[in-house]
Amino acid sequence: MTIKIPRGHVVNGFESNEYVGNSLVVFVVSWNALFSCYVQSDYLGEAVELFHEMVLSGIRPTEFSLSSMINACTGLVDRGEGRKIHGFLIKLDMYAKIGNLEDDVVFEEITKPDIVSLNALIVGCILHDKHDFALVFWANLHCNLIKLNVGFDPFVHVGLIDMYSKSGLMNDVRMVFNLMPDKDLIAWNAIISANSQNGEDMEAVLLFPLMHEEGVRFNQTTLSTILKSIASLQANYVCKQVRALSAKSGFESDRYVVNSLIDGYGKCALLEDATRIFRECLIVGLVGFTSMITAYSQSGQGEECLKLYLEMLDRGIEPDPYVCSSLLNACANLSTYEQGKQVHVHVLKHGFMYDIFAGNSLINMYAKCGSIDDAERAFSSIP
DNA sequence: CTAGGGTTAG
Numbered sequence: 001m002t003i004k005i006p007r008g009h010v011v012n013g014f015e016s017n018e019y020v021g022n023s024l025v026v027f028v029v030s031w032n033a034l035f036s037c038y039v040q041s042d043y044l045g046e047a048v049e050l051f052h053e054m055v056l057s058g059i060r061p062t063e064f065s066l067s068s069m070i071n072a073c074t075g076l077v078d079r080g081e082g083r084k085i086h087g088f089l090i091k092l093d094m095y096a097k098i099g100n101l102e103d104d105v106v107f108e109e110i111t112k113p114d115i116v117s118l119n120a121l122i123v124g125c126i127l128h129d130k131h132d133f134a135l136v137f138w139a140n141l142h143c144n145l146i147k148l149n150v151g152f153d154p155f156v157h158v159g160l161i162d163m164y165s166k167s168g169l170m171n172d173v174r175m176v177f178n179l180m181p182d183k184d185l186i187a188w189n190a191i192i193s194a195n196s197q198n199g200e201d202m203e204a205v206l207l208f209p210l211m212h213e214e215g216v217r218f219n220q221t222t223l224s225t226i227l228k229s230i231a232s233l234q235a236n237y238v239c240k241q242v243r244a245l246s247a248k249s250g251f252e253s254d255r256y257v258v259n260s261l262i263d264g265y266g267k268c269a270l271l272e273d274a275t276r277i278f279r280e281c282l283i284v285g286l287v288g289f290t291s292m293i294t295a296y297s298q299s300g301q302g303e304e305c306l307k308l309y310l311e312m313l314d315r316g317i318e319p320d321p322y323v324c325s326s327l328l329n330a331c332a333n334l335s336t337y338e339q340g341k342q343v344h345v346h347v348l349k350h351g352f353m354y355d356i357f358a359g360n361s362l363i364n365m366y367a368k369c370g371s372i373d374d375a376e377r378a379f380s381s382i383p
Numbered sequence: 384c385t386a387g388g389g390t391t392a393g
Contacts, residue, residue: 158384189385325389
């Protein structure tokens with residue numbers, strides 16, 4: 001993997017600033033800026049490596065550094081790459097001066113846990129990639145914190161909600177949310193998203209009016225998140241209501257909201273409405289096309305799927321494993337072997353065979369098109 | 384710290 005952002009630029013950029021006095025403070029801020037860049041560019045493993053490097057060079061992380069690390073680690077666990085950075089964990093433990101993570105007694109040695117030690121522990125738990133252990137550990141940690149009457153940083157709270165959510169631990173998600181003294185917009189979005197991600201779609205949608213009752217204003221993220229659950233529930237009427245709400249609140253031009261609306265209408269089998277938004281919005285890109293292709297595929301209009309795909313390529317939009325997977329599914333439903341083969345060529349050309357969804361769709365397509373040979377070949381070609 | 388599109392069966 002190539003690292004695009006030259007580290008020196010960021011670090012020297014801050015160092016050479018004559019208005020900034022304390023170089024040690026400057027350093028950690030520069031590192032933090034770098035972490036943020038890396039995480040946003042999806043260089044998660046590199047971000048963790050850099051973090052380790054910083055810690056070894058004697059610079060104490062701040063809540064900003066660790067907040068980036070929570071994101072990086074959550075992402076890595078998502079991808080199943082968490083183990084790769086397991087080695088760093090051991091050293092991280094040393095830094096955190098908590099000795100053996102598996103012994104929760106060591107926590108008591110930290111008489112006044114601050115944001116740094118707390119966050120280091122979060123990173124440690126996530127890096128361990130041992131969710132069952134993390135659960136026990138966090139349960140103990142929570143008890144200790146309550147006993148010690150230590151306030152949580154809101155960022156830590158949302159980080160925890162996100163981590164628990166991605167581990168499927170909804171009870172813990174709710175516990176953390178309920179512990180929050182000030183539930184702001186971000187907290188509400190996090191709990192709604194957690195419900196949505198864990199298949200509690202009805203709950204996710206019902207939280208929306210609750211949030212309103214508590215006097216917390218929604219934003220585009222809220223709308224996009226509940227639309228995903230509305231799509232799963234195929235709640236046609238609610239979908240239309242949210243569309244009206246998006247227009248009224250001015251979030252209709254948000255990329256995520258638009259895509260979620262297209263997808264929502266598609267899943268609710270409201271093809272005309274989906275098409276209208278799709279055609280009216282000039283910002284529709286790869287994701288919008290994928291939603292439309294899926295919608296047509298599900299309504300049995302395979303020719304439209306292929307037409308849309310060609311239109312997409314015509315507009316210079318590069319395909320990805322998602323759209324290929326959706327397209328292969330359309331071919332499978334239609335039993336269009338020749339077209340399926342063409343999509344297979346695209347999958348190979350763009351190197352999407354590593355993607356488990358694209359691979360499965362390919363196998364499925366050949367199977368549905370009646371070619372077991374091709375299906376088997378596709379199966380054994382999965383890396 | 385929170386947000387969008389994809390696979391398998393029945």
